[in-house]
Amino acid sequence: MPCHLIHERAATAPRTLTLRARPLRIALVGQPNVGKSVVFGRLTGRYVTVSNYPGTTVAVTKGRSVVGAEVCDIVDTPGVNALDGTISEDERITRDVIASDNADLIVQIADARNIRRALMLTSQLAVFDKPMVLALNMIDEAWSRGVSIDAAALSAELGIPVVEMVAVEGRGLSELRDALASTARPDVPAHPHANDRAVWAHTLAERVRRTSTFSLAHVQEALAAATRRPVTGIPIFVAVLYALYLFVGVFGAQILVKLFEDDVFGRGINPASVWLVDHFIPVPLIRDFLVGQYGLITMGVTYSVAIVLPVVATFFLMFGFLEDSGYIPRLAIFCDRIFRVMGLNGKAVLPMVLGLGCDTMATMTTRILGTPKERLIAILLLALGIPCSAQLATIMGILGGISFAALATLFAVVLGQMFIVGWLAARVLTGDRSEFILELPPIRWPRLGNLLTKTRLRIWWYLGEAVPLFLVGTALLFVLDRIGALVVIAAAGRPIVTGLLGLPAETAQILVMGFLRRDYGAAGLFQLAHSGQLSGVQAVVALTVMTLFVPCVANFLMMVRERGLKTGLAILAVITPVAIFTGGGLNHVLHALGVRF
């Protein structure tokens, strides 16, 4: 910490902290995956999702923090590699924040190892002529890889305070707070051309950085290499999928669900609520509404908590581990060629894998993709084929109990359908594909604290988002049942449901509920299968149709928000027939082949 420099400057420059009409706004800006969200969390006490891959944050988050003697607004922004030239949608969001009065003061967070790249960004930030601090984060990782930086010299060269940090451990945070009281406008020559900027950054980095060839990170480096080489990478990928299956599909979807559904709900909560309702509520209609066939407790809560929650929770835990390890972006190397056929590039693996957590969030993450065409294709494929965690739950719960072949058939059909639709979309839609250029994060051992916080918050989010919809859906079913509409729906759906898809007539209402949230529909299938009313082939066909549906109302609204109502409706109009006819085709093929599962 170059304290003397800061104090000298503090004496001459006017202090930035004074009485003002609104709180001072401090924007955290930096390259992707340098730890902006960690610093944000440390400053504000508010958790925003932290992961180990570029593009975790794709929207602006605000929070409050006390700096010195005053309350400030802290603004977390999506990572930026550049602020001018060819930039992606999330980078534009950050540039707009910096240019607006949402940033009175800029804290540039940098990966200490990559000081040269950080300086190129510093030079672009300097153009905005706002007071700045440069925080060199992850200084511990830099040291362990033989990189050290002369922060005092750098501070003198740039004319702004420079602090060294290890934000995940809270180190350097008080220094950062102190530095916020003595920010200055950077004294950096203007470099309108990117090339001049690069030369300047390169020269300055060489002056303030010492590198040696030693590295203490041999294990991480060996793991990093193993995950991206085909010879070791493909077996590792298979092992990861298998571990996911064991933890989520077997432990979550079978052992935990059985425990919750049969014991906690089947023997505990449901009989107890039936008893309570029977004794204390005299009106039969309300009794049915709460604990009947379409009861809020016996159906809504049971579905969302007993059937879906255990799988979602195990999935979030495992998924968080993969996110924080830095593994997911490495899959892009293997996927690049396949994605190219679908008009995308390997980078699209990020939103696709994230879709397994939540398609709605992943739809937002498509902002990291290079062109509008790529975004549209990715959004379409997410809505079409990627089952979200809640739906994965019910798929694993139903088909895991039938046979592995049933599970494999579903995924083969869904992936095949995504491939065909992607291939067609790449040819029909106008626009370009961008080239595959992706930064790979280092492999890290996930931090237990972050993992648990993230999982806990995601479970809360699921409970807040899905459970109300499950309840609304159940209430709707109850009303439809009472007014006799379910019978009408079943009759109207008969040609498709029993004719084309070969499913029992009751499935019609479940498919209708699948429009609301496809995991809700799938939970209905789960109960149907559980009570022996679905054959193996029927289960596979029904789940395939459900998986190919648009995920949920929230996902649809997100598509509309990101791409407009017209596009949203167009996606819906493409997906629904594709889902139904794929199911019909599958039904006939399986019957023709005499498959039983």
Place this chain on the structure above:
Amino acid sequence: MSSMHLVSGSNSVRPLSSLREGARGRIVEVRLEDSGRVDRLLALGVTPGALVTVMQTFPGIVFLCDQTELAVERSVAATILVRPLEK
């Protein structure tokens, strides 16, 4: 911006895509065929003067540029011209 300084011999400038795994070199230029791509590479630190090490060549090319590990498709690596360093 053209590739006029292509000289034969051990010190010649070659596209990154032609280097073998483990090879090291210094970037001489990034060819300006497509300004969008140059912008993106530049922003990631792929600039003249930077030290690169090829880490993998299949299925995609992975290289270390300074301290950044980058994965790119072959056609992108072909536009990055490097002067190989002797081991």
